[in-house]
Amino acid sequence: MTSYTIDDGDGGTALDENQQHYRGDGIGVVDPAGGDLAVSVNTGALGSTDTLSVAAGDAYIQGTTHTLGSQSIGLDGANGTDPRRDVVYVDTTGSLQVENGTPEATAPDDSNLYRFEYFRPAPADLSETVACVLAEVWVPAGATSVTSSDIRDRRIRALQADSLTQDIATQTELDTHASDPDNHHKRPSAGDGLVDASGTFDIEPADFAGAGVADDGSDDLVIQERIHYEPGHTEIPDGQDDVEYHRIVPPSDGTVTITAMQFRQQGGGSSSNCTLDVYDAGVATVVTQITLGSADRATYTAEQGNTVLVRMSNATGGPIDAAPTIDGYIDT
Known part of the structure; x- marks a missing residue:
């Protein structure tokens, strides 16, 4: 396996490169969209054994699927002078581990950046x-x-375990194909994501859940x-x-979900008297609001079909x- 050491470059980190190589080697989370092995705050206390919680799930590592139950894991105490970036991972035995980053002064020297936007400290x-x-x-x-x-999700979906096994063709199969193409191209049976509908085959939405397409229980793709x-x-x-700066107009059957907000000032600074809000115009309600110098990574959803204003x-x-x-x- 080729791996990389840290080099600032254009702001990328060695972990970015190495994680892609790990995936190519057959390493990843089986169902991150379904919540497998999601990391969240437990007590949050540094220097304890239960700082973070890790959800149950499967990690696929070089041909082996490791099934982990939900559990907690600790983080060491902070450095008194500089921040650091720790990495939570599953090792080849299926055990949770934490690799501490090196405490370093933030770089570049720009007070407008926010946590993971800094090149340094690197993870x-x-x-x-x-x-x-x-x-x-x-x-x-x-x-x-x-x-x-303070948590950045870095889970990458594993390449499908079954797809890593090659299906080798034989000459007999190719000869049969040449003389009778339909032998290999017969209509599939219902199932495996296909439903027979009067001589046609329709894609079944549930077959795509977790791949950027959601199943809302109907026959339509969301x-x-x-x-x-x-x-x-x-x-x-x-x-x-409350001056409008941007408008988000979903279709009548769609909803707008806000997942992250930041509000920074040139040169740093903060003020509770300067606010950014997301306003659900359909019900005349502020969905969420933050003040200058803050950020929010919670999730907020406006009601179906309602226009959302950024003010x-x-x-x-x-x-x-x-x-x-x-x-x-x-x-949608």
Whole structure:
């Protein structure tokens, strides 16, 4: 297995490269979309044995499927001066492990960046370890605990175990194919994602669940359309109140879900008097709101068919140059 050591380059990390190589070697989480081995905060306390929780699930590692039950795992205490990025993974024996990153001063020197946007500290590269990576955890300098915002999901779906086995053709099969093409191209039986419907075959939505297509229990496919709103630094005049900057209009049968928000100021800083909110116009309700200098990685869903507005307000006493970022998706 080829592995990489840390090199800043354009901001990529050695772990990014190594994780792709691990996947090519047949390493990954069997069903990340279904919640397999998701990492979340338990007590959050650093220096304890139950800092994080890891959901039950399967890790596929070089031909072996390891089934893990839900369990907790600890993180070491923080460095007093510099942050670090730890990596949670499953090893070749099917055991949970944590590889501590090296504490380093943040780089580049830009106060507008946020946790994992910094090149440094880099996460542990696992260059000498065969690992099914689950998550990366930002451990702030001098902290006594971590929160959900400090966890970055790094699970990658395993290449289907069955597809790693080659089906070798024989000359007899090829000769039969040449003389009778229908022998290999007979209509499939119902099942395996196909339903026989009066001489035609329709795709069954449930067969695609977990692959970016959701099954809503009907006969229709529900496709998630990603949302990313990042206009860059925007001047917000003093006295502005709930001014619309962006509008998200789903189809009548769709919902808008916001998964992450950030609101940063040029040069850093924060203020509870300058806010970014997501407003469900259909029910005249603020779905979620954050203040300047903060971030939120919780999930909020607007009601079906309702237009969502991105709005900003400023009551700080002066104009502010701020940068909003919103991520989410539309279910249709």
